Every structure is written in C-alpha cells, then in structure tokens.
Amino acid sequence: MSLHLSTPHADELTEVMRTLACWQTDGSPFQLHPGDIGWHLQRGADATAAAVRTWSRDGELLAIGMLDGPEVLRLAIAPSAQQDDDLAYVLVQDLEGQGRGVLAGTSACLEVANGARLRDVLLTSGWTADEAWTPLEIDLAQPVEDPGLHIELVGPELAATRAAAHRESFDGSRFTEEHWHTMRTATGAGDSHCLLAFDAEGTAVAAMTVWTAGARRAGLIEPLGVGREHRGRGYGAAITRAGLAMLRELGASRALVATPSANVAAVATYMSAGFTVMPQRLDLRRPS
Numbered sequence: 001m002s003l004h005l006s007t008p009h010a011d012e013l014t015e016v017m018r019t020l021a022c023w024q025t026d027g028s029p030f031q032l033h034p035g036d037i038g039w040h041l042q043r044g045a046d047a048t049a050a051a052v053r054t055w056s057r058d059g060e061l062l063a064i065g066m067l068d069g070p071e072v073l074r075l076a077i078a079p080s081a082q083q084d085d086d087l088a089y090v091l092v093q094d095l096e097g098q099g100r101g102v103l104a105g106t107s108a109c110l111e112v113a114n115g116a117r118l119r120d121v122l123l124t125s126g127w128t129a130d131e132a133w134t135p136l137e138i139d140l141a142q143p144v145e146d147p148g149l150h151i152e153l154v155g156p157e158l159a160a161t162r163a164a165a166h167r168e169s170f171d172g173s174r175f176t177e178e179h180w181h182t183m184r185t186a187t188g189a190g191d192s193h194c195l196l197a198f199d200a201e202g203t204a205v206a207a208m209t210v211w212t213a214g215a216r217r218a219g220l221i222e223p224l225g226v227g228r229e230h231r232g233r234g235y236g237a238a239i240t241r242a243g244l245a246m247l248r249e250l251g252a253s254r255a256l257v258a259t260p261s262a263n264v265a266a267v268a269t270y271m272s273a274g275f276t277v278m279p280q281r282l283d284l285r286r287p288s
Contacts, residue, residue: 003062003090005100006054010045010187013037016054017188019061021213023079026253028218029113030135030278032076033256034188035211035220037066041186042179048186053102055091062087071105075112088117092125096286108286114279122284130283132261136275137218140248140255145274147197147245149238154194154207156181162194165207169225193246197239205230210243215251224257224269231265240273 008016017034024033040048053073055063062084065075073095081087094100095110103110109130112118154162160177167173183189191213197206208224221243226236247255259266261280271277 002057003087004056005090005094005102006056007101008049008052008054010049013045013049013052013187016052016061016064020064020076021191021217023076024213024217025079026216026218028079029082029115030137030256030258030281031113032064032066032074032111033211033218033220033222034191034213035209035222036074038189038192038211039183039209039222040066041189042175042183044182045186055087055094057087063091065102067103071103071108073103073108073110075110075118077113077116077118082113082115083117085117088121091118092121095122096125103286106288110284110286111281112284114281119284126287127284128287130285133258133281133283134261134267135256135258135278135281136267136270137257137278138244138255138273138275140219140244140252144241144245144248147238147242149235149242150198151239151242152196152198154180154196158196161204162196162207165196165204165227166223166225168227168229169207170223193243193250195239195242195246197235197242199230199235203230205233206235206239208239208243210247210255212247212250212252216253219247219250219252219255221255221257224266234272236266236269237273240270244273 020034051067053065062081063077065073094102159180163175163177163180166175192211194209196204199205206226211220
C-alpha cells in the first residue's frame, strides 16, 4: 500500500507516543523521543496533536514528526525503515511541498537522525546543513553517583516553584504553573518526572524533567535549567545525576540529551555528570 500522511487527533496521541517509545531501543539512532512530544503537552493535548505528523503504510507507523513552529520539524523514523527508499522519497515530497501541510514558510528546517536514507536524498535535492547539535548518552547499567544536593520530586505543591525555576533558567520562557498542570494531566505525560534542586539556604537553583520510554529503553532529559544567578557551582551536574538515578530506577537502559553545539557550557555540564558525546548532528535547511 502507499504511504499515508496524517495528523492525529488528541485521543490518538497515546498510540503515537507508544510507538515512538518502542523505537528508543539500544543501538537505535538518536532522534525524536516521546519526551519531546510530552514536553509540548504543556500546550494541551489538542495543540500537541495538531503539531504531530505521521506517515504509515498498511496501518504501520513508519515516521513520526513534531512541528516546533511552522518551519521546524523534528522527525523520527522507525529503526526498520531508516533505509527505506520509498519512505525517503515520499517524505521529501511532503517536506518540500508547502501545500502538503507539513512545513510552511520559505526557510524551513528538519531535524533527522544521522545515517537515515532521508538525509542523503534531501542533500541531493539541495537541502543544506544548518544548526549543529551535540547529542550525548550515558549507560545506566551501573549505579549513579549521589548528587550531593537536596533534590525534591515535583508534585502539585511544588508546581509554582518548578515553573519559576524554569523561567529563571531560560530567557523569554513563559512556562507557568498552569502549563505544568496541563502537561502532567495530558495524555502521555505519565512517563515524566520533574525534579528541583535546592541549595543550603533552601532556594530552588535548578530544575529538570526526565522522560522514560519504558524498561530497557532510552530515557530523555528535556529540559534541564539552572537559574541565572546560580550557574557555575555544579548544580546542573548534580541535578542531572539525580535525574539519571531516577531513570535507572524506572528501568531505562541509558539516558539521552541533546544541546546546541554552540552551548559549550551545557555540553560540559552533561559530560561532568558522566555523559559521553555522540556524533554531531546537523539540522537540514530547505532551499528557498
């Protein structure tokens, strides 16, 4: 059968995220994780579903994408379909056709795994390399070092503090307590855990969310932030270790994270927490 492009309804997100979780096996390429869609759920299930695109053949999902705005698509391809020529060429048609309902605008970008057949086809079609990202990973087979910092698991009573810590960490962020509650109660968010780190005076200095894809699969850190006034004191590495310990307890085989390569401080933080750098991944920009 031919490939079918679709936008799921909100009540179909659970199945989409379940399939995406199944693709997070050890040895599979670094690509869109269910935690990426989960973090988007702060906008609500309807808005999140409207940002998702799926490609299927004979009822089997082969590719799942999430729009980060109208001009950026973050794409995952089933491990068994990474080298599928038919899928690659259909994806190119849908990505290049502004009337296909996938990527709008004239300067659209795509995030896709290294080694995917789609990358080769797009580069041949005139797409060019864009922003560089550094993926990192860590094996969770061994116990994780104690964070050496007071860590709290975020529940409703700490939601406002967690939201404030996020705003203090990311310029321009409008993340609110309401966003946290929306995310936590939405379909698929049950696989997330938010953590807060506190200094000796009881001030929240860092926050992070970790996402599990299930036992013996890769978990994800999305996002991690340290307050502007608290950087350079090891808080980022400390809360990262706490998140890794939680993912290990939940059965994750490894943990993944990605950061813009230009953010050398973030790369250093993850490496100090035990992560190793994976091959750099370049976004691809559609020719105008």
